[in-house]
Amino acid sequence: MTDGLDLADTLQTAFVLIVAFALGTLIGAERQYRQRNAGLRTNVLVALGAASFVHLGVELNGHAGATTVVAYVVSGVGFLGAGVIMREGGEVRGLNTAATLWGSAAVGAACGAHYIGQALVVTLLVLAGNTLLRPLVNAINRAPLDESTTEASYEVRAVVDNGDVMEARDLLVETLEAAHYPVRDVSVEERGPDESELVAELVPNTIDAKEIEAAIRTLEASALISQASWTSATSD
Known part of the structure; x- marks a missing residue:
């Protein structure tokens, strides 16, 4: 067991996972504030889990290992996202929350592959999509439907x-x-x-x-x- 303990590797792993945890917290806090089905803990765990798996792939087989693991992470998060999508009558709910989970997984995967800068950029853009675009969405939804230009x-x-x-x-x-x-x-x-x-x-x-x-x-x-x-x- 002690042969697998390397202080430098352990510190690097801890840094990667802590960053994934922090960025997942930023995304999840916004979801929790809006009382969505997948809130703070879910987004943190998705980011942390994706980072853990991808980082393990890097450690075992370099970038080739990370590429293989990322493909499975994407598939797994797809099933997880499907679980938060609900149909109520003619209305479908949870699509935005499912897409946010994909974003959290992308953040975690980037952290696990040691692309911390890219992970930060994705986090900021996910937050912008869920917050800054909201007024634009509301304005479009309130606009009257022009039947002559809308199929x-x-x-x-x-x-x-x-x-x-x-x-x-x-x-x-x-x-x-x-x-x-x-x-x-x-x-x-x-x-x-x-x-x-x-x-x-x-x-x-x-x-x-x-x-x-x-x-x-x-x-x-x-x-x-x-x-x-x-x-x-x-x-x-």
Whole structure:
């Protein structure tokens, strides 16, 4: 056991791991402050673990060993990040936290490979991405959606009597295609004992709000349709 103890190597290892611990703490503190699922301890442990494995690879087989270990660290952190991603209805949560874990792993790997300067730069950029970009994200999210310049998925809905479903469906498709909005699919949703709702999914495209509103008015003018509306959702 004593043959493996070298004071200089031990001090170097301690320095590398302490730096990884400190940088992971900086990233984790920001996540903890915002009450994210992966907070202070998780980011510190990811950075520290990545640094430990990569440093061991360096010690055993130089840069070739570090390269091999880094590949496995990236895969392992990918599975760890998947654990913090949750789907709640139509909303996906935790993507930013998972990406931050990747950043912490990159910081730790850089420390383990003895690239302390690069680790510091990555830490500062991860923190900047999670803090300095937040006002810009909020400003973009508050900006109104310009349908004429944004490619999105659109649905047109029409409420009809159950006995008029087939005839109203044909009218819905003809009206939309006459307005140059091709229909990808039409489904029927039951609203009650006497009414159904036709849901026309349009081919993803840009749209002119005035044109689609004119098509909606045309549909509502028909005796077959009691109510019509349209909705949009930005495409991935």
